[in-house]
Amino acid sequence: MTQTDHAVPHGHFLDSPELPRGITRFWLVRHAVVEASARKTMYGAMDVPLCKDTMATQQGGYAALARRLPSDAVWYSSPLQRARDTAAQIRCAGEFQCPDVTLDERFIEQSIGEWHGTPHDQFLSLLSLPPNPFWSLSASELPPGGESMLDVCARVSHGLEELANTHPGQDMVLVSHGGAIRAALSHALAIHPDIALRFTIQNLSISIIERINGLWRVVAVNELPDFRG
Numbered sequence: 001m002t003q004t005d006h007a008v009p010h011g012h013f014l015d016s017p018e019l020p021r022g023i024t025r026f027w028l029v030r031h032a033v034v035e036a037s038a039r040k041t042m043y044g045a046m047d048v049p050l051c052k053d054t055m056a057t058q059q060g061g062y063a064a065l066a067r068r069l070p071s072d073a074v075w076y077s078s079p080l081q082r083a084r085d086t087a088a089q090i091r092c093a094g095e096f097q098c099p100d101v102t103l104d105e106r107f108i109e110q111s112i113g114e115w116h117g118t119p120h121d122q123f124l125s126l127l128s129l130p131p132n133p134f135w136s137l138s139a140s141e142l143p144p145g146g147e148s149m150l151d152v153c154a155r156v157s158h159g160l161e162e163l164a165n166t167h168p169g170q171d172m173v174l175v176s177h178g179g180a181i182r183a184a185l186s187h188a189l190a191i192h193p194d195i196a197l198r199f200t201i202q203n204l205s206i207s208i209i210e211r212i213n214g215l216w217r218v219v220a221v222n223e224l225p226d227f228r229g
Contacts (some may be wrong), residue, residue, distance in 0.1 A: 012212055014219065019208075024164045025219075027069055027173045028181045028207040031078075031086040032058065042118045042136060044146070045111040050082050055089065057227075061204050064225035066094025068206065073171035076163065078180065079103040086204070087175040101175075106159035109177035112137075113146025132197045135179075139193035149179065149193045156183035164211045181207055188216035 019025065032055060033039075038048035069090070075098045077087045087101050115126055124131065129138040139149035163172060176184075178201040186196035188209040200222050201207065208219035 019219070022169045023171075024168050024211040025171050026160065026163075026184070026209050027073065027171065028184055028209065029065065029069075029086065029090070029173065029175045030178055030181055030201050030203055030205050031080075031082040031175060032089070033203045034082055040119060042112060042115060042120065042123050044116050045080070045109045046116050047080050048082060050085050058204065059093070061225040061227040062089045062093040064227070065090045065204065065206070066096075068223075068225065069094070069096075069173050070171040071095060072097045073173045074098055074167055075101040075173045075175075076104050076107065077101045077175040078107045078109070078177060079105050080108055080177070083107075083175045083177065087173075090175075104159060104163075104174075106155045107174060107176040107180045110149060110152045110179040111146040112143040114144045115146065132194055134200075135182075135197040139197060149183065149197070152179055153183040153186050153193045153196075156180050157187040160184060160187055160209075160211075184209060185218060185221065188218050190216075 031050070033051045034043065034048045035051045038046070071094070073096070075087065075091070075096070077083045084101070084103070091101070115123065118126065123136060127137055127141060129141045131137045131141075132139060135149070137143070137149075142148045142151075181201045182196045182199050183193065185199055185207065186193045189196070202222055202224060204225060206223040206225075207221045208223070210217055210219055
């Protein structure tokens with residue numbers, strides 16, 4: 001057991017609908033849909049805005065997320081505008097005790113460097129390795145001026161461990177990106193990033209991971225809100 005995790009009984013099962021309090025827990029929320037022009041290219045870590053039309057039609061989803069997330073959680077977000085705006089929309093739809101959202105660049109999306117802005121139909125020709133079947137590139141592919149998914153997993157892992165040490169026994173909401181959330185699942189399950197890329201992480205979904213007695217486990221993946229509110 002680490003000094004940063006609260007002691008819990010051996011065989012800590014989840015049998016009831018409510019998650020127990022006093023657990024070091026991350027609520028990983030993927031940002032909302034970005035604008036249509038950005039979706040035509042590989043935008044990666046580019047700072048593209050959210051789609052205003054989609055935001056207007058998904059207000060019920062923000063309200064559902066606000067009800068689902070713990071009111072006393074500590075809030076973090078990727079510094080990219082699409083994550084910050086998603087966090088702001090959720091917080092406006094509910095009542096949360098945490099007064100501010102702390103920005104943490106360790107949870108930004110994968111940077112594809114010089115390949116940013118490439119149209120989808122041209123991207124495959126740039127790769128030196130076969131792409132992952134469920135991601136645009138292999139976890140080992142290193143874009144020029146960018147980072148591999150292995151690099152993403154390293155920084156996300158460091159960020160998760162540090163925040164878990166800083167907030168033991170607390171709930172934390174982290175608004176981030178599809179790649180970074182998959183990296184978090186890779187860390188929690190101790191699996192290769194190419195395997196973690198098989199997870200589906202949709203816009204406005206919640207994935208939940210916990211650290212208990214120094215070990216990580218996955219509680220939920222790609223849990224979608226009721227967009228009807």
